[in-house]
Amino acid sequence: MGTKTPKSPPSAPPLTKDAAEAQPSQNGNGRRLDTIPTTYDPQAVEQRIYQWWEENSYFKPRENPADPNRPAFTISMPPPNVTGALHMGHAITDTVEDILIRYHRMLGDPTLWVPGEDHAGIAMQAVVEKQLNKEGLDRHTLGREAFIERVWQWVAQYKHRIQDQQRRLGVSCDWSRERFTLDGGLSRAVREVFVRLYEEGLMYRGERIINWCPHDLSAISDLEVETEDTPGQLAYIRYPLEEPTTDRQYIMVATTRPETMLGDTAVAVNPNDDRYRELIGRSLILPIMNRRIPIIADEAVDASFGTGAVKVTPAHDPVDFEIGVRHNLERIQVVGFDARMTDEAGQFAGQDRYEARKNVLAELERQGALDHQEEYTIPLGHCERCKTVIEPLISMQWWVKTAPLATPALNAVRYGQTQIIPARFTKTYTDWMENIRDWNISRQLWWGHRIPAWYCADCGEITVAREDPTACAHCGSARIEQDPDVLDTWFSSALWPFSTLGWPDDTPDLRRFYPTSVLETGYDIIFFWVARMMMMGTHFTGVVPFQYVYLHGMVRDKLGRKESKSLGNGTDPVQVIDELGADALRFTLATSSTPGNDTKYDPQRVVGNRNFANKIWNASRFVIGQTEGIGGIPTLAALQPRSLADRWIVSRFIRLTGEVTRLLDEFQFGEAGRQVYDFFWSEYCDWYLEIAKSQLRDEAQRERTAHILRTLLDGALRLLHPFMPFVTEEVWQHLYADIPADARPASALIVASWPIAEAATTAKLRDAAAEDDFALLQEIITRIRDARKQAGVEAGRRIQVILAAGAKAPMLKKQSTLIEQLARTEPPTIERKLAAKPAQAMPLVAGSVEIYLPLAGLLDIAKEIARLDSEIAVAQQAIARSRVKLDNPNFVERAKAEVVQKERETLSAIEDTLARLETQRRELGG
């Protein structure tokens, strides 16, 4: 296998303590097994191994001397919030990314995984404010600077918590390149981007209706609003005409927010609505306020909905705001930023918005203007963070003009420069991009990147600059003041793939590792993050920021609910790791779902995978113990499989390696993991290891068998390493403990080579015949075991067995000791054809092989007849099905030749089986 050593010599491999101290015995009978614990203890291994990896700089990218121009493999880690603790969402993210990283590292790619954290604007500020409240303080008494200082203290304190948790999971990222969205370098990138967007006219300041969170006291973007259908009332209100006629005294409008009617400045109807056409241009008297408001015509009104007339409140509704712009309507703000009514609300001033709603309705009722109310489901916007009902308000904010940025980002995906996996999310992405709306990036907070815009008190102009200005760029006045707001936390996240590599400077890292290879994250942040990185990346670097976007699903609880603090249904990954080990958790997360699909977290599965880690441990313990003294771990190509079992297992491993490699390249982690699991447990352990026991006892086979055991263990550890890094590394170090350091293919499994290159050059070891023959042998053994059980043969008793094996007789004769051993029989009698059928024998059929178990005394003839009859029936059905196909000329003509051929073979095999069953049946009489 490939040879690679780290630049600096690694420290001593971290063997399990007892084992490291144990001396290999001189007689070559193996390491004293009693010195290695019989149960794998992740707690004793994981943290020590992780530290060892880190000390030896294995997580840093390493150039491949043989291939200096080899493309790098890079992932930018989605930066978790510093406020947060690790949850299952992080755990699946970290696991999938670490699998990719470890796989590519083993492939020999220069591999970089950039970690970091997000400053998490609102979330972080809220945490610290809450803390201040406990101390009887608030941020305003502290002041801006002191408050920010305070937040930095928290950051320093909590940053390491999440990192330590990630270490527990085994993430092999390059901590020396760790970044924080608010650190110096990244802030410079943010500033650069802001200024350039402003200079390019892609950034503007403007008054719009924004989503205001009255709890967090900030604007939030559309994406941060969660709409939820809420039961409520729709109030129908009559607005009297200023000059009523006999047939029309009023126009009726409907609203779900009656308190906003105090700010109405018009009523709008569709220009083509015959019912109202004549009223357009006339005036209404707004009830309560007694304000004269016009009836206007606007296309935005749907004549077929409700009364066809809409009250227009430009200050409190986005649609109304647009109508107001078109018709030059006054904007009267009646609800304030604290969700209380303003002075404009007259008698309701100072009331909470919901209190005012009640009171307005009562007043309308009193005045006879309230026609009626009906039950109505209202799509209500809530702040995604604090769940407060959003109040649409007018505010002056900074906006990014997104359409020009979206086009290249859209095309990049359309034309495949960036590929989204699974592909169905491409539509989600493109639909959003095609209908993108401008992005409100200012937040009325203190914690974050302060907006680099200064307003001049003299000329009123705005100065936007890379360096803090001392004077207005327009008039030179020194009376300038910086915008108090900060940027949306996603603004800096949008720059993550390149800002972390040193942009805007042209750094070696940026050249070597950008664009990145895979962006891996949950599908829930396609818009928040992925789309925005695509826009910023393509715009500022001229290339797509990543080649692939791989999206994983959400981890849900057993009932399929999203994890949430209020439900208390979250599982702490660190606790699971403490209990069952990181490998078990990782393997579970990697194999519990398919790409892009949600997964229900089932603790039972983690237990099962903990058991798998233990299985690896014990099988390895056995192999190492049994083969020590034989020494050496040959390459795959140097193996000399001889016995059927040898040829079978080697062939299977080579095929497995190809499959697993293909699956990982296709991002099919679950299937890849399951395949190695099945190979290791069901084939390597359950069959080959058992057979190897006897081969090892045979001096003639001992060395060859030991080599196969060791080489395939090595290979399986390599294939498993990306999934279960800890147990595999620990075992691998044990496996190589008796090999001098300079004779090892690598100093550690984490930097050992992926076995694919070797598997590719060992085609000669692919052995389909061995796989077929071994399958037959397995079937024979299983049939005998089953029959013993059915007949109630004691477990320890050896029974006789006679096989009529036809063409397979010579092959099976060579395997007779395996049958003896694994099916617990006397040395079997194996003939091509039997001269006479054994009397008083239980008859069985495995493929084309007849099996007879002379079990005089234990035989229940009636039961055997019933069993044979049922097997005959099954065979006949199968034959009938097969004949229907083969008798169908369409099938024979149209199906692929190989399928037809296979069907013919199947038919003849079943017919063969049937014939044997029928013979056996006749012999039993009845």
Next chain:
RNA sequence: GGGUGGUUAGCUCAGUCGGCAGAGCGCGUCGUUCACACCGACGAGGUCACUGGUUCAAGUCCAGUACCACCCACCA
């Protein structure tokens, strides 16, 4: 209103070129043997949600229905 995903064994889920349905857990029975009881052996258990279509052949492709999730959307 538009879109996406799911529906396969008691439970949780695989099934990637259409070619006779798989795993883990759970369940039942048995455990001679010097890796592992966090184990081994054997077994039971399925109308692949429903309807129609394409095809020689459908869990798999197409259309529709039902139910369950989720995403997007300025109908007052």
